[in-house]
Amino acid sequence: MSSAPEPTLRPLLRRLSYWGKFDAADEQALLNLPHRTKNIERHGYIVRERERAIHSCLILSGFAIRHKIVVDGARQILAVQMKGEMVDLQNSFLGVADHSVQMITEGEIAFIPRDEVRKLAFAHPNIGMAMWFDTLVDASIFREWIANVGRRNAHTRLAHLLCEFALRLKVAGLGEETEYELPMSQEQLADCTGLTSVHVNRTLKALEAEGLIQRRSSRSVTIGDWKKLARAGDFDSNYLHLHEDEAALA
């Protein structure tokens, strides 16, 4: 009884299966995508803004961020990406990268040639639609972040971000219902929310004082009362376009 080796691209299949139904041929074609994998250390770049991107990169482990640097050197984080997510469909299909993608933990990345992805998408419409869907959900999250950063105060903004992480980590199978390990420093949280790290610190402590979250080690977040935190964060999971049974916690 020889067990077949676990296919490297399984996490991608898991992720895309969330958005659509595939038949056996679809699955085989997906898992057989040519690729090479590479370990990238913490803070290593996957793509840099203005570079020509020709691979679609899949996160097999670890966390990455998308970010841009504005004129005075300030950084804005645009998204946090986790296992199973394709971080460079966007840049590679568009040609020249309009933002950078960087690891915030050490992790393993699969590099898939862009043209293979494109061929697969049109040869297998089920997969193509799921991939398109996936990029549309990314766009939906970007929209929510515009509103978060543009129109919510620091308190609400941070609570919202913590809710988003809780739910996305749960769906990705990476976190508990009400407790998770946040892979980010307070400075990185600040760059997600358009705040300063000093104010993130103040605000996090306020959230803790109100009993909305607890923090054991500096990175672990425990959500005391999901409903209350969601209310404080003006959080409505609709924009994540999850299946109904996963759209809420607890």
Added chain:
Amino acid sequence: MSSAPEPTLRPLLRRLSYWGKFDAADEQALLNLPHRTKNIERHGYIVRERERAIHSCLILSGFAIRHKIVVDGARQILAVQMKGEMVDLQNSFLGVADHSVQMITEGEIAFIPRDEVRKLAFAHPNIGMAMWFDTLVDASIFREWIANVGRRNAHTRLAHLLCEFALRLKVAGLGEETEYELPMSQEQLADCTGLTSVHVNRTLKALEAEGLIQRRSSRSVTIGDWKKLARAGDFDSNYLHLHEDEAALA
């Protein structure tokens, strides 16, 4: 010699042709998409957040905005859409709308059944790829807006927005090189940039005082020196993914 009637969906063909090459069959299939058109008055809604969207809507004339309302009633505008743009691919493919789309001028809209769009995309990969590309560019603009609202000051933010409009209007064939009619009030500009209308007013006057823009009537914007305005707005057109010859003005 009877001249064929101008196809209603021509503006969509023009727009998508920007992203890829189509053959005659592609073009015919696109122009033959079933649809009905409707005139929508100023402030009329095309879709409302949380509604089930089943049409992809094409703007034939006029301007629309995408927006969200946050908990305290504040509005964040997420994008401004113009002639030839498909404003509801996003919402309709995803099912339940995660944001509202509203006209800010009177205009004509073509409603195309979502499933027809999907069928077309996979029956004609050239078109499908162009449509996907188009949604990826939308996402790129969302990313830039996150950075704009999150990390730039009011002055830079507004200058950036004015640059974006100038370039997009020009590419859409709706504005002059250096002068255009802005279809938005100062309050709407405020909701694009996460500012208040009072501060938009102050900042606009500052931009004018510095000679970066002139305003004849209250809505017309004339750009004195494109390079200077672009510098003031930390504007790099890369994120619009335009063809090289159009990526800069004058």
Added chain:
DNA sequence: CCTTCGCTTTAACCTAGGTTCGATTTGACG
């Protein structure tokens, strides 16, 4: 057990942009 280094925390002070509330201008319509 000590050092180093990256984070987190705290405190004092400051400013960009918000708030409020009028006054003026513009523009559509009769």
Added chain:
DNA sequence: CGTCAAATCGAACCTAGGTTAAAGCGAAGG
């Protein structure tokens, strides 16, 4: 050409969050 509503403009005052800088603190490595 007068009226009404919407938009712009202006001034006085205020606050959420930024800035700077200096302690703490904990995990990794010697």
